[in-house]
Amino acid sequence: MHEAAGTVGGGVRSAELTLPGFTHDVCSAIYPLAVGSPFFRALGLDVEWLESPSLLAHPFDDGSAVTLERSVDATAVQLGPDEDAYRRLVGPLVREWPAVEQVLLAPLVPPAPRPGAALVGALGVPGAVDAARDALASAAGLAERVFGTDQARAFLAANAAHSMLPLETRPSGAFGLSLLALGHVYGWPFPRGGAQALADALAARLRALGGEIHLGSAVERVPDARLVLADVSPPELLRIADLPRRYAARLRRYRYGPAAFKLDWALDAPIPWTSARCRRAATVHLGETLAELSGSERAPWAGRAPTRPFVLLAQQSLWDGSRAPAGKHTAWAYCHVPNGWHGDATETIEAQIERYAPGFRDLVLARSALGPAALQAHNRNLVGGEINGGAMTLTQSLFRPVRQLIPYRTGRPGLYLCSASTPPGGGVHGMCGHLAARRALRDLGMK
Numbered sequence: 001m002h003e004a005a006g007t008v009g010g011g012v013r014s015a016e017l018t019l020p021g022f023t024h025d026v027c028s029a030i031y032p033l034a035v036g037s038p039f040f041r042a043l044g045l046d047v048e049w050l051e052s053p054s055l056l057a058h059p060f061d062d063g064s065a066v067t068l069e070r071s072v073d074a075t076a077v078q079l080g081p082d083e084d085a086y087r088r089l090v091g092p093l094v095r096e097w098p099a100v101e102q103v104l105l106a107p108l109v110p111p112a113p114r115p116g117a118a119l120v121g122a123l124g125v126p127g128a129v130d131a132a133r134d135a136l137a138s139a140a141g142l143a144e145r146v147f148g149t150d151q152a153r154a155f156l157a158a159n160a161a162h163s164m165l166p167l168e169t170r171p172s173g174a175f176g177l178s179l180l181a182l183g184h185v186y187g188w189p190f191p192r193g194g195a196q197a198l199a200d201a202l203a204a205r206l207r208a209l210g211g212e213i214h215l216g217s218a219v220e221r222v223p224d225a226r227l228v229l230a231d232v233s234p235p236e237l238l239r240i241a242d243l244p245r246r247y248a249a250r251l252r253r254y255r256y257g258p259a260a261f262k263l264d265w266a267l268d269a270p271i272p273w274t275s276a277r278c279r280r281a282a283t284v285h286l287g288e289t290l291a292e293l294s295g296s297e298r299a300p301w302a303g304r305a306p307t308r309p310f311v312l313l314a315q316q317s318l319w320d321g322s323r324a325p326a327g328k329h330t331a332w333a334y335c336h337v338p339n340g341w342h343g344d345a346t347e348t349i350e351a352q353i354e355r356y357a358p359g360f361r362d363l364v365l366a367r368s369a370l371g372p373a374a375l376q377a378h379n380r381n382l383v384g385g386e387i388n389g390g391a392m393t394l395t396q397s398l399f400r401p402v403r404q405l406i407p408y409r410t411g412r413p414g415l416y417l418c419s420a421s422t423p424p425g426g427g428v429h430g431m432c433g434h435l436a437a438r439r440a441l442r443d444l445g446m447k
Contacts, residue, residue, distance in 0.1 A: 389420025
């Protein structure tokens with residue numbers, strides 16, 4: 001294995017970005033898909049997963065907050081008039097999660113010789129037609145159709161905003177439903193010591209199986225070998241590999257969505273949230289209403305940075321004392337900005353936090369800011385600062401990086417693409433590489 005950086009991990013790394021003794025997750029931080037990944041579960045990785053009492057908190061201007069709890073009922077009861085609607089919407093997905101998982105974390109044509117079996121199986125569960133309709137809906141349309149209160153609509157919309165899609169477009173609703181259901185089934189955990197612990201556990205397993213990892217070893221040309229798995233973006237694959245002309249032309253049409261602008265803070269004390277419920281959750285979503293959230297997610301697609309952004313914040317040090325010196329804390333957050341944007345979103349992100357936690361800025365000892373250019377410099381796969389491996393539009397969710405039955409094949413014998421630009425797409429789950437490897441072994445007659 002060749003890794004261009006000096007440490008393993010890609011988007012799963014930790015470093016002292018602010019002050020000595022403060023450990024920050026450089027890119028990803030909270031991992032519902034990792035604990036929910038069939039591949040990672042099978043590996044039995046040596047990672048100590050931690051979880052906050054509430055998985056997620058979504059505060060509002062009146063001082064209230066809604067939290068995502070492991071129990072569907074404990075979450076639903078907070079939504080008042082929308083309590084039963086939440087149970088009807090999310091409950092069936094939780095009950096039938098094994099069938100849902102087979103569709104969520106697999107390509108349309110599986111590597112195993114049973115095309116479509118997962119999809120057919122999922123459609124056979126009770127309420128499957130309604131669930132499929134909901135999953136293919138836009139988040140805004142789904143929220144307005146199912147819920148009557150502003151709080152319930154915003155709660156769903158903020159989860160859907162992880163997709164980085166405009167909330168009026170499909171399949172943004174699927175992302176919101178999947179994250180809520182994942183929380184109820186597996187939780188929203190994080191590794192003790194930082195994201196690097198997960199990357200290091202994967203590296204240790206590879207080495208235990210006889211694999212070798214060459215750090216600081218950037219690949220400039222794909223080597224001649226019987227089998228090469230390339231965990232790179234389409235632009236990188238075009239740069240380092242000679243590809244069939246037609247495939248290369250289709251690869252150049254691959255689209256990227258908005259970027260992330262990320263901040264990390266070394267803090268003198270915990271964030272002083274107005275709502276005590278926010279002090280129980282490692283993840284906090286900031287954005288008041290469906291309209292505000294929709295505007296925030298629409299702006300980057302129009303080339304603008306939002307003035308009141310949806311902010312995704314993590315505060316793991318409240319439950320993981322290894323991340324900061326005694327009595328001190330860390331926080332991690334990002335918002336969505338246009339791809340390749342060169343501006344500075346520090347003020348708007350901190351204003352959103354201050355809105356729900358007055359006095360936050362007074363606690364900042366140091367901060368680190370990573371805009372789109374810095375993110376791409378950290379990892380070439382983050383094209384223009386985009387963190388999903390390519391826009392998760394309906395077409396590119398189903399067919400990525402190009403429209404073909406076997407998405408991992410490149411047209412060049414022995415060369416397979418296995419990055420987040422292949423199904424099932426962005427997220428820390430390891431399934432892109434797992435499925436690509438299985439397909440490659442089948443093609444070579446070895447599985």
